[in-house]
Amino acid sequence: MFKFIVxxxxxxxxxxxxxxxxxxxxxxxxxxxPAQIMAGETAPPEQVERMRxxxxxxxxxxxxxxxxxxxxxxxxxxxxxxxxxxxxxxIRPRFWITVKLALYSTILSVFIGLIAGVFSAVRRYGLxxxxxxxxxxFGLSMPNFWLGLMLIQFFSxxxxxxxxxxxxxxxxxxxxxxxxxxxxxxxxxxxxxxSMLEVINQDYVRTARAKGLSERVVIYKHALKNAMxxxxxxxxxxxxxxxxxxxxxxxxxSINGMGRLVIHAISSRDFPVVQGVVLIFAxxxxxxxxxxxxxxxxxxxxxxxx
Amino acid sequence: MTGLATGSDNDTSGxxxxxxxxxxxxxxxxxxxxxxxxxxxxxxxxVVAIVGPYLTVHDPVRVDLGNRLQSPSAEFWLGTDHNGRDxxxxxIHGMQITLFVGFASVLVGALVGVPLGIVSGYYGGAxxxxxxxxxxxxxxxxxxxxxIALVSVLGGGIGNVIIAVAVFAxxxxxxxxxxxxxxxxxxxxxxxxxxxxATDLRIIVKHVLPNILSPIIVQATLRIAIAIxxxxxxxxxxxxxxxxxxxxxxxxxxxxNYMFDYPHVALFPxxxxxxxxxxxxxxxxxxxxxxxxxxxx
Amino acid sequence: xEQPKPFLEIRNLTTVFDTxxxxxxxxxxxxxxxxxxKALGVVGESGSGKSVxxxxxxxxxxxxxxxxxxxxxMGGEDILKLSEKALRRIRGNRISMIFQEPMTSLNPxxxxxxxxxxxxxxxxxxxxxxxxxxSVDMLRQVGIPSPEKRARQYPFxxxxxxxxxxxxxxxxxCNPSLLIADEPTTALDVTIQAQxxxxxxxxxxxLNMSVIMIxxxxxxxxxxCDYVAVMYCGKVVEYADVETLFREPKHPYTLGLFxxxxxxxxxxxxxIAIQGAVPNPTNLPTGCTFAPRCPDARPLCEQEAPALxxxxxxxxxxCWKFTEKWQETVENT
Numbered sequence: 001m002f003k004f005i006v007x008x009x010x011x012x013x014x015x016x017x018x019x020x021x022x023x024x025x026x027x028x029x030x031x032x033x034p035a036q037i038m039a040g041e042t043a044p045p046e047q048v049e050r051m052r053x054x055x056x057x058x059x060x061x062x063x064x065x066x067x068x069x070x071x072x073x074x075x076x077x078x079x080x081x082x083x084x085x086x087x088x089x090x091i092r093p094r095f096w097i098t099v100k101l102a103l104y105s106t107i108l109s110v111f112i113g114l115i116a117g118v119f120s121a122v123r124r125y126g127l128x129x130x131x132x133x134x135x136x137x138f139g140l141s142m143p144n145f146w147l148g149l150m151l152i153q154f155f156s157x158x159x160x161x162x163x164x165x166x167x168x169x170x171x172x173x174x175x176x177x178x179x180x181x182x183x184x185x186x187x188x189x190x191x192x193x194x195s196m197l198e199v200i201n202q203d204y205v206r207t208a209r210a211k212g213l214s215e216r217v218v219i220y221k222h223a224l225k226n227a228m229x230x231x232x233x234x235x236x237x238x239x240x241x242x243x244x245x246x247x248x249x250x251x252x253x254s255i256n257g258m259g260r261l262v263i264h265a266i267s268s269r270d271f272p273v274v275q276g277v278v279l280i281f282a283x284x285x286x287x288x289x290x291x292x293x294x295x296x297x298x299x300x301x302x303x304x305x306x
Numbered sequence: 307m308t309g310l311a312t313g314s315d316n317d318t319s320g321x322x323x324x325x326x327x328x329x330x331x332x333x334x335x336x337x338x339x340x341x342x343x344x345x346x347x348x349x350x351x352x353v354v355a356i357v358g359p360y361l362t363v364h365d366p367v368r369v370d371l372g373n374r375l376q377s378p379s380a381e382f383w384l385g386t387d388h389n390g391r392d393x394x395x396x397x398i399h400g401m402q403i404t405l406f407v408g409f410a411s412v413l414v415g416a417l418v419g420v421p422l423g424i425v426s427g428y429y430g431g432a433x434x435x436x437x438x439x440x441x442x443x444x445x446x447x448x449x450x451x452x453x454i455a456l457v458s459v460l461g462g463g464i465g466n467v468i469i470a471v472a473v474f475a476x477x478x479x480x481x482x483x484x485x486x487x488x489x490x491x492x493x494x495x496x497x498x499x500x501x502x503x504a505t506d507l508r509i510i511v512k513h514v515l516p517n518i519l520s521p522i523i524v525q526a527t528l529r530i531a532i533a534i535x536x537x538x539x540x541x542x543x544x545x546x547x548x549x550x551x552x553x554x555x556x557x558x559x560x561x562x563n564y565m566f567d568y569p570h571v572a573l574f575p576x577x578x579x580x581x582x583x584x585x586x587x588x589x590x591x592x593x594x595x596x597x598x599x600x601x602x603x
Numbered sequence: 604x605e606q607p608k609p610f611l612e613i614r615n616l617t618t619v620f621d622t623x624x625x626x627x628x629x630x631x632x633x634x635x636x637x638x639x640x641k642a643l644g645v646v647g648e649s650g651s652g653k654s655v656x657x658x659x660x661x662x663x664x665x666x667x668x669x670x671x672x673x674x675x676x677m678g679g680e681d682i683l684k685l686s687e688k689a690l691r692r693i694r695g696n697r698i699s700m701i702f703q704e705p706m707t708s709l710n711p712x713x714x715x716x717x718x719x720x721x722x723x724x725x726x727x728x729x730x731x732x733x734x735x736x737x738s739v740d741m742l743r744q745v746g747i748p749s750p751e752k753r754a755r756q757y758p759f760x761x762x763x764x765x766x767x768x769x770x771x772x773x774x775x776x777c778n779p780s781l782l783i784a785d786e787p788t789t790a791l792d793v794t795i796q797a798q799x800x801x802x803x804x805x806x807x808x809x810l811n812m813s814v815i816m817i818x819x820x821x822x823x824x825x826x827x828c829d830y831v832a833v834m835y836c837g838k839v840v841e842y843a844d845v846e847t848l849f850r851e852p853k854h855p856y857t858l859g860l861f862x863x864x865x866x867x868x869x870x871x872x873x874x875i876a877i878q879g880a881v882p883n884p885t886n887l888p889t890g891c892t893f894a895p896r897c898p899d900a901r902p903l904c905e906q907e908a909p910a911l912x913x914x915x916x917x918x919x920x921x922c923w924k925f926t927e928k929w930q931e932t933v934e935n936t
Contacts, residue, residue, distance in 0.1 A: 018443030029459040137591075141584035143535055145542050146558060146576030149565060157566050203707040206663055210702075211722050211773065212695035215687070225712045240448030247454060248539060263543055266458040278447070278455045285448040299712070 001297065008293055012286055019286065023279045024068045027271055028061070038081055038269050051081075055272075077279070078272035080265075087276035091258060095280070097167055098257035101249065102242045104177045109184030109242070110235055116185070117192025118227075122219060124197060132189065139186030144245055148179035148252035165254040172253075180249045184238040191234045195227040202226070229300045236292030240285045331520075334596040341592015347585035355401040364392035366399040367550040375568045385570040387561055389550075393570065396552035397578050403553045404582055407468055407537040408530040414472035415533075416526055419479025424510055424518075426480065427487030437480065444477045450536050457545040464553075467546045471533045482525050486518035493517075520597040527590035531583045538579050554579050610639035610781060610813045611660070611698075616673030618652075618659045625885040629655040629668065631837030634911070637781065642807055642814040644828035644845070646821060646860065650881045652837035653817050654703075657783050660815075661694050696726040699774035703786040705766035709758040715742075715769045716754030722776040741772040745802060764795035768802070775806060781813040788823065800827050821864055825849060833857050836882065836892035839911060843918035853920045855897045891923070899924060903932050 027034055035052035036043070043051075056064055071078065077087035116136065120129040155175060156164035166172045199205065200223055208222040209215075247259035254260070258277050265273035335341055359366075364382075370390035378385045384393040426437040444452065456470040490496065491514070499509055538555030540546035547553030549560060554575045561571030618630040629652045637643050645653045658664045660675055660682065675682040682693065702708045710718060719738035723729040729737065735754065742750035745768045758766055767787060774782055784803060788796035804827045807814045816828055824831050824845060831848050833841040833856065841854040852858050859877035879896035882888055888895055894904040904923055911921040923929045 014439055015442050015446050018439065019446050022443060022447075023455075026455060026459050029456070031460065137587055138580065138584060141531065141535075141587050142580040143538055143542070143555070143558075143576060143583075145539065146572070146579065149558070149562065149572050150576070153565060153569050153572070201665065203702060203704055204710040206665070207702065207708045207770075207773075208710065208721075210661055210663055210694055210700045212691045212693070212725055213721065214691060214725075217725075222710050222713075226710070242449075244447075244449030244451040244454070247450070247543070251543065262454070262458075266454075267544065271459075274455070274458055278451060281448060281451050282446045286446050289446075 004297055005294055008290060012290055015286055016283065019279065019282045020069060020072065021065070023275050023282070024065050026275055026278070027055075030271070034271070038271060054079075072279075077276040080273050081270045082265075082268050082273075087272050090261065090273055091276055091280060094256055094258045094261050097255060098243075098246045098250070098259060099284075101167075101176060101180060101246050101255065101257060102239065104173065105181035105184065105242050105245075105249075106235070106239050108177055108181035109188055109238065112181070112185040113188025114192055114224075114231070116189040117231075118196055118219065118224060120189065120193045121196030121200065124193075129193075133193070136186040136189045140183045140190075142182070144179055144183055145248045145252050147182055148175065148249060151175045151179060152252070167253070167255040167257070176249045176253045176255060179252065180242055180245050183245070184242055187238060188231060188234060192227060192231050195230045196223060199223045199227045229296070232292060232296050232299060236288055239288050239292075243281055243285060243288075331593075331596045335592055338592045338595060340588050341596070344585050344588025344590075344592060347581070348589055351401060351405060351582060351585060354398060355405050358398040358401060362392075362395040362398050364395040366391065366396045366552045369550075375564060375571070377568070378570055384574045385568070387557070387571050388564050393557075393574055396557060397554065397574060400552040400554045400557065400575075400578070401582075403464065403547065403551065404534055404538070404579070407464060407471065408534040408582075408586075411468045411471035411533045411537070412475055412526050412529045414468065415475030415529065416479050416522065418472070419476040420483050420522060422476070423480040423483025423485075424487050424514060427484040428491060428506070428510060428514065434484075438484075441477045441480050444473070450474070450539055453536050453540060454543070454545065457540055462545050462548055464547055464551075467537050467540050470540065471536050474536060475529050475533065478529065479522070479525060482521050483518060486521045487514055490514050490517045524590060524594045524597055527586055527593055531586035531590065534579065534583050534586070608639045609636045610677070611637040612674075612676040613637075613656075613660070614674040614676065616656065616659055616675065617671045618655050618664055618668060619671045620668045622667060622885070627884040628671075628837050628887075629884070630659060631887075633673075633834075633838055635832055635839055635842070637813055637815060638830055639780075639813055640811045641829040642804070642816055642827055644816045644818060644824035644831045645834055646818060646824055646831060647834035648819060648881060650884070651834040653834045654785055655837075656834070657700070657785050657815060657817050660783060661698060661700055662690060663700070692726070695722050695774070695779075696777045697779055698781045698783065699777070699779040700783040700785065701767070701770045701774050701787050703789050705763050705770055705790060708770060709766055711758055714755055714757055715761065715766075719754075719769070719773045719776055722773055726777045738772070738776070741776050742769070745769075745772045745775070745806075746798075747772070763791050764799065767791060767795075767799050771799075771802065771806070775810070778810060779812060781815065782807070783815045783817070785817045786819070787816075789818075789820075803827060821860060833860070836884070836887060838892070838921065839919075840893065840921045841919065842911070843916075847916055847918055851916075853914070853918065853925060854893075854922050855899050855924070856893050859896075891921075901929075901932050903928065 030037060033048070035055060035057055036048050038055070039048045039051040052058060056067060059067075075088060077091075079085065080087055080090050083090065116132050120132045123129045152164040152175065155162045162175055163169070163172050164175075167176070200219075204226075205218060205223050208218045213222070246257055247262060249255070250257045250259035251263055258280065262274055262277040265271070265277070335345075368391070370386075373382070373386050373390035374388055376382050376386040376390075382392050382394070384397065386392055387396070422437050422441075426434045447455065453470040453474045456473055457466055460466040460469065496509065496513060499513055504512075537546060538553070538558075541551075541553045541555030542559045544559060547556045549556065557575040558572055558579075561568075561575065565572035613633060613635040616630050616633045616635075617628060620627040620629055631652070633652070633656060635645075635656075645656065647653045655664060655668065658668075659670050662670065662683070664670060670683060673683065677693075677697075682690065685693070709715065716735050716738045719741055720729075720731060720734035723734035723737050724731060727734075739750045739754045742753055747753050747765060747768050753761070753765070758769075761769065770787075782803070787803065788799050791799060800823060803814065803816075806812070807827075814827075816823065818824060828845050830844050831842070832839045833848075833854060835856050841848070841852070841857050843853075848857070852861055856877070863877060877896055878898075882892060882895060888905065890903075890905040890907055891897070891900070891909055894900040897904065901923070909921050909923045909926065911919050912926065913919055914925060923932075
């Protein structure tokens, strides 16, 4: 197990290098002169030149990348063009908001998805199963920003039950978490159902029944623990989708997290901030994938032999 | 369909279905009512996208402030927006954009991703490692983040949205195709063809590609659903289609400030997106089940 | 042959599978007595319904199969009429079962100790720690070396023979009165097969259990059983004590099974297989189901199905050859 963790960790290193390379080169994909665009289209040439100097665009590309990585290793992600503050300082207060939003939504989607999926599998082809699966398919077909707007319209405007924006109180948590968690819940429900249906027909489930265990124990202990193995992978992938989904949810609910930060930065052409946030998101996702693989290994003991 | 696969009498396995089985697939698809429903819905959407704009009576972009924010009525079926434009007319015109972006971005993504996957799976070794590491890096950007990052540097507009969504689709295609190619490569008749002196290119085009078509088609269908969602998301964020475009995501973000008093300006564009995505998801799900050898009778 | 005292009585059991091609009666109006404290072998080709019959006893038949009719009486109680809760008190407690595939019959995500302990926890209300101790004892009893270590291992760490021993330990944990063994050795190596059969046989005498041994192998029956029921197309075609059956098999199908056995005492080059194949289960012949394959069949056999009738030596046979009607047809032809 320890050897596996080390090996899997070493595998992330080239990915992380690739990620920094791609984020670094984002600036160079900008059509035209990045310095001109960032300084503003009407900026005089001296100002553009100062911007070019500030961004270090006069050096050869490999020198730029070397400097970028060296700075990164020292925790320096550059300066925001708009606020002149350190990018990391811009991100820091917003980081945990986004992480919490994604985490709560993941918990919600795993919770709802598992229950709905198991319920559907146990009652397969019944009315409940069909209904759940139609809702699930609709849930993952619906744009989540639209769902957010509709929830605001209904719960905040019509019923005045929950606040339409902001972050901090538990009331402010509910709608964003539902908005962000719905698609994930739908996907997890589908995967769980498929996985359960496969497991329910296994011989060891029959053995559990033959032992005299109650149907509840058979389903929730013997079947579900096996059915969870493929679900873990999907949860990991979903966590990534949810991470990026925060961009939408934060925009819809005016939450000051990293997602909203990146949208503001894009519209104000503040590329160092864009790069910083994109890099943080990617590194978080690499970390999540690493943890998922390790826990998959932990849960699926058979992997060692197969 | 005959003639597509010269070696179609071989026994294929895994996620791969030989072309001689397409009739069976069609029969199974016909039995799956939800998939059939999705298929008809897609056809309907395509027909509406082509002929619909000629049948609508209102102008999709001309501002008519005298009629702004009308509720749904006999004249304005789904009401009007803040510029007095008929929402229904705009939705019909927007259908073209949505479907075009969906098909085009998936096509571009497949054109890059499929060859990458085939080369990776067929040749293996160093080139496989290099390609797969690049794919790993692309996949390290979670969900729509990659598309957002690309559009942020490329700028808005439909063309850039298509590029961004296509890049977002490349890794999935490459991975799926690589897996299927590995399966096909193991088939004995591929060895036989090689022993007869066929070139790699010929083997890939005449023998590998026809055998991995089915997973590609399933993936493409499901990717169109995702592409439509991502494209509308980008437009909603203001990074995609620009006003006065009747792109559905754009309509939602334009209508956002008015939806509290006039819910119809946000309700219907979102519903339209959901229905289009649903159609491709239903059909893709059905195709996957029909092409899955495990459910073969 | 002395009449066995019944432990379990199956009466007119019919278990059907609803398939696209039509309804299949895997078990067709079957009646059978399981003697107390004895081992009953149930023999037949695959598709004869012997496995489905054994699953029906504990109501473990999987969809799309279902028990359509019949009674399964144990101590005057009909198992088929019991509530789920009452049924669970019997499963793994009074009646236990071991299956054909030891590789897949154990849950891969729990240790074998945990899986055996569950039986004690659910039927005897034991605490987990105590139940785990007992499961180690049980592993020792079924001949697993270093049982303390094995109990903490997962199924994938054990060989097939070991896993079947674990299955037996699990089945016998609560001292059942009846053990149903569904082809327990088919999936195992030949050397391991004998060990497992010996184990079952010795535990059966030691614990004075009834055993139902489902098998397609007459050799297994000879080694482990006291009585035999031969099944064909969902029905019992012959029932006898082992000695009588091996000395004087009556039903042509039983004879066919014997003839298809490889024998060491005779110098014979080829096996004589029973001609033909098991009939299509959705479209059974009207008369005797074996008639199409029977070397002795007469028009009567194809017209009318014979009943399972008592013979003078206390055996039962379902064949026209052993009736008075048969003599009449001989005279007529």
